[in-house]
Amino acid sequence: MIDMPGRPVLPSAAAAPAADDPYRVMVVDDSAVIRGLLTRALEGDADLRVVSSVGDGQMAVNALQRQPVDVIVLDIEMPVMDGLTAIPKLLAVDPHVKIIMASTLTLRGAEVSMKAMQLGAADYIPKPTSTREISGADVFREELKQKVRALGLAARRGGTRRTDPRGERAPLPAPTIRRPVTHAPVVLRSMPVGLHPDIVAIGSSTGGPQALFEVLSHLRGGISQPILITQHMPATFTTILAEHITRQCGIPCAEAKDGEALQGGRIYLAPGDFHMVLAQRGAGTVVTINKEPPENFCRPAVDPMMRSIVRIFGRRVLAVILTGMGQDGMRGCQEVAAAGGLVLAQDEASSVVWGMPGAVAHAGVCNAVLPLKEVGPAIRKLAMRTAA
Template structure:
């Protein structure tokens, strides 16, 4: 089945460039283009595309306003294009709050080493977020900043989920579906570590904003995000949360009740001993696919804290976090995963679930509740 895409941008050059890339995949088809946000709304209602690519700065109506109105009238998966500037970061985060599912830098050379890589990245991202369309169209539209997307799956994906469930049941550590009432396991923790990618900004906001100011653990956050975005994202989270959220700095001591977001373009490690550990930032490395990388931070947490880490792998494309989570589990730490229904992309959580690494399968709407129960905060 071909996925229909609406391309929205006031630049004829960029519309043509994006359209050529999307049409280069036999599973994708650009059904039309729009030159501003108002036209995007009208064509979305008329054409009912499976995915929209949207610019932020446009005449007549900007992309953020358009996203908000589309999500009200004809909810559709939206991929934003943004500039890699501080202002671009703030605008992109506003677009995600308005309901967009993901974003890519507008300059493809900023996200890929060559044209083929950029083409593949854009095509795959469009196909991934298209999977959320069924849920968006059948569910009441809620404020994305205060809720999360869930998916209603097609029959073929239900078969895959059934197959996955059977495999998990046969693993040594079966994943437990969320019960109606959570109970603490009695374990003691010294660190909370969360890894996310696609869909992560809204998911992290939902979880962290529900934690109390007296949260007893330090938190490390690894979100796949460009370097110019992480500072703006940390600032936004800090303004919305009861806990302190900041972009991590090299050498700073991590303290309870504070969350440290890994800077884009670097790798974040934890050095020292429990109770006196510090952030260590190192070069991203040319051979690393992700900068920051969940595996690296999780792996360093396993070495520093042993069995004292509560870790969660949340929405995201790929399998980053699987090997780091494996190290944490081997050290005796706890690994949970976000469930398929509430992920924008069920890639990273699936990677730890199908390997039997995670022990609980949690909907996004209940992750904060589960954390508080586990730490005896409720």
């Protein structure tokens, strides 16, 4: 912990394991054909090895008891035991295993995926609707491999365990890194005295929905500023996420609509496949959405949102970067810091993947790097400051 002082395809941010110790994956789907296609997609990567392939949730639980793995790719609709029922049982066997839900891009698929993440799944991946789409979709295969790699590293760092030949449980050794990874030390900026932010902007990706629920639950009835959120998610999924935020956190939240006036006390969520930015219209500020090219391989992306906010609000911005792969948000937060605004990032220990917040922390633009449970209270405290 560092205390406060006075559908995207992402570039791989996960360190690779040693060649003789690839991340171990279980594939769970009731279709043998789909399991075969997923297995071939994953094993096209030397860092990944499918060690188990089963047809339902009960078989997955049994397999995990015999042979621990790092990551499970889990289907939702299956006979005997479905994915939602299996999640808590799998985590009971190994609390550190990372689960990716394979979900169709439908309202029901999005709703079930949200429930899965609340039960402990680490992430989801939009599942193509046919075997032809899986075998021919380079974007799907790359996204799947990159998410499995990132979560495999998180599982190893979190202490995923393997069973030794005597049936005893032993900690996995830390993964060997092929290329040395060096980072500048995290240097915090001093906390400005009396700076009152007029807007809060949050960016998140892998593990983001759970993190958002935790953070926003502390802001219920507490702050008057508008909140803008860019969460890497496809269309349909953002619709469901907005509904869940409203229900669980008690703050009105909706996908942003092009041209709507910015109002305090509301949450604006970037809709899937659209960037969300602010624009000045006369004497007021409006939210706009666009389909400009992806940034950091993402649309929606955090960086364009942050840039647009700084252009209008200058130093009166509170930027927050939560768990996620890649480094989206780093450049935007650099602009927030250059303008004199506030930047908070989630710490590594509480992040599902410390890509985005880690990039911001190592860029030297943070005023604080905090455990997830402290982020919401910190936002509330800073937002409720009296303007200097």
